[in-house]
Amino acid sequence: MTASERIPLPLGALGALGATLLLLATGLLTACAATPLRPLPAINQRLEQNGSSRDPSLSGRWLALVSGRDGRERVELIDLELNRPVPLPGLNRPDAQTLNVSVDASGERIALIRQRDGRTELALYSRSRQSLQPLPLDPPGVPRQLQLAADGRVLAVQVSRGGLWQVDLIELP
Amino acid sequence: MALAMALGGCSLPWARRSRPAPAAGWAANLSRQDPALSGDGRLLASVIERQGRATVLLQERSTGRVLPLRHLSRWQPHSSPSLSWRGRYLAVIVQRGARRQAVIEDRLTNRLLPLPLPGGREPVRLTLAPDGQRLALELVAAGRWRVEVFELGGVLEVDPPAGALLRTPAGARP
Numbered sequence: 544m545t546a547s548e549r550i551p552l553p554l555g556a557l558g559a560l561g562a563t564l565l566l567l568a569t570g571l572l573t574a575c576a577a578t579p580l581r582p583l584p585a586i587n588q589r590l591e592q593n594g595s596s597r598d599p600s601l602s603g604r605w606l607a608l609v610s611g612r613d614g615r616e617r618v619e620l621i622d623l624e625l626n627r628p629v630p631l632p633g634l635n636r637p638d639a640q641t642l643n644v645s646v647d648a649s650g651e652r653i654a655l656i657r658q659r660d661g662r663t664e665l666a667l668y669s670r671s672r673q674s675l676q677p678l679p680l681d682p683p684g685v686p687r688q689l690q691l692a693a694d695g696r697v698l699a700v701q702v703s704r705g706g707l708w709q710v711d712l713i714e715l716p
Numbered sequence: 717m718a719l720a721m722a723l724g725g726c727s728l729p730w731a732r733r734s735r736p737a738p739a740a741g742w743a744a745n746l747s748r749q750d751p752a753l754s755g756d757g758r759l760l761a762s763v764i765e766r767q768g769r770a771t772v773l774l775q776e777r778s779t780g781r782v783l784p785l786r787h788l789s790r791w792q793p794h795s796s797p798s799l800s801w802r803g804r805y806l807a808v809i810v811q812r813g814a815r816r817q818a819v820i821e822d823r824l825t826n827r828l829l830p831l832p833l834p835g836g837r838e839p840v841r842l843t844l845a846p847d848g849q850r851l852a853l854e855l856v857a858a859g860r861w862r863v864e865v866f867e868l869g870g871v872l873e874v875d876p877p878a879g880a881l882l883r884t885p886a887g888a889r890p
Contacts, residue, residue: 577830580851580866587864597861599852601845602755606852608863623850623865648755648846648877681734693755693801693846694877697777699737701749710737710751710762712777
């Protein structure tokens, strides 16, 4: 038996061992590095039934989003603890399209951007008062996206002004 | 500016409190998108063009001071940042290779948590619950927008609002 004949055996064995170790190590590293997301089936099933849904905002026990089917969209506020939407009287209107929405952690305030009569407007809804109040931008601009801090005291708005995207911060009383 | 503020103060009670986000320090005419505030309003994340690449920027709202993000100087373009109550967690969508993926940077431990979607799907927009215990993703499925909610309890520690430990939890019973 020549040396060249013997070599393949130990190398092959080492190769198999090496490959096993490599696979194990890769598996371990992947397990540490990436976390598979665990869906919440009850909520997701409800969202699926609502047709399309977009622009989610999570805060406290609340999920605000825009949902609908056949092009008829509306703002929804879902209580995630009870897995059901709560009524939002005076918020949705058939002649307005909501672009973006955000809710605070208490579920009391909902900030939104909507288009109506060819205009894009920023507004704040109070759930306890069931009223929607417009928030003027100064200097004027076209709002596109927003986020309400979870404590409900500051609103950040992405605004188009002179071809540039800017961010306005609005302190709410 | 002063005039505008004075006028705003006279006629627009809300606009009086509106102000531009703090400058980032190195670019006066900065285009800035996707704003997100920590739950307590102390921190502001936004997406700016840095060397031609959409990159998340984290700042103190009051001073404009830029805070370091250990893992997020790469994997551009970034989009849709979201912050927890005190800003311990920053969730954002990044580009890793050919795929869009949600990741969370834990600013306390400097750990990065990649969150691949089941089924190889890709997120378009995200929102992290302020306590860090849930994540909602908007994605495109079968040609329409769809929101899905995911559980992060047991994956992330709770980031409570300031002072929360001194209060009785809302759901607690005597």
